Amino acid sequence: MKATHQPPTLAPVTPADLLRMAALYLRRHGWHQGTYYATNAPADCLTPPACAVGAIGIACAGHRLDHFYGLDLDTQVTFRQAVGILTTYLDGCLPICFVDEDGFLVEEHTSPYSWNDDPDRTAEQVITALEKAADEWDRLHTEGGENR
Template sequence: MKATHNPPTAQVSPADLLRMAALYLRQHGWTQGTYYATTDTLTSPACAVGAIGMACAGKPVLHPVLLSSVDEDIYHQSIAALVDYLDAFAPVFHVDEDGHLLDEHTSPYSWNDDPARTADQVITALEKAADEWDRLHTQGGENR
């Protein structure tokens, strides 16, 4: 390979990023109430969305607008894939005192921060959301 030759790079899918986020949580731990237990280390425990940020950027992501446009796009697609999975398989909807639905989608933040939530549930949801994204978007390993 010549020094000027640029090897092809593989496109990372939301499913890839969700699986990397689950692996990150397995290796570095999970937290609630904040994206990261601390931002002064590259291996801080993270919430579900924080782990997606770490998988995307390799460092804590406090503001997705600071990501490159490609990274910001895949970051948001991955969160949307998690929300779609939660809506279908683990919905948590908030209703006001009059019984009106406040949000039609499950918030991954509220879901993560539920006091009854466990790290295993979060890791499993990330992995299953990845599987569901693959099921809906790929055919024989190729994007539809």
């Protein structure tokens, strides 16, 4: 390699990439409801079963996190973007509307936390939603495989 040769740079990791990594994490290590990570997993377990948002956090940081505010600022922004994209997808395709006893709408958007924790939810539904949210992001932000 000559001194003037520029090695190829890596493509940036997109929010869609992170959502797909989170889906893959859940396929490999298991899905969980109620908390970010399975409470019956040992504290030193590097790959505990996780909820959708916990899996996104692991995809962003590369390891288990007990609190996402501990991430550096850039990673926190990336984490919030990926969760926001999942939320937008859920709002459009799989909304949950909570209505109080008087019939009034309590929640106008689908929280990925409450959606994940719905007693009727399945691991496959969560994994599929992460993958479809990633596909939707790609559809809106890429042209012929390249970022817009």
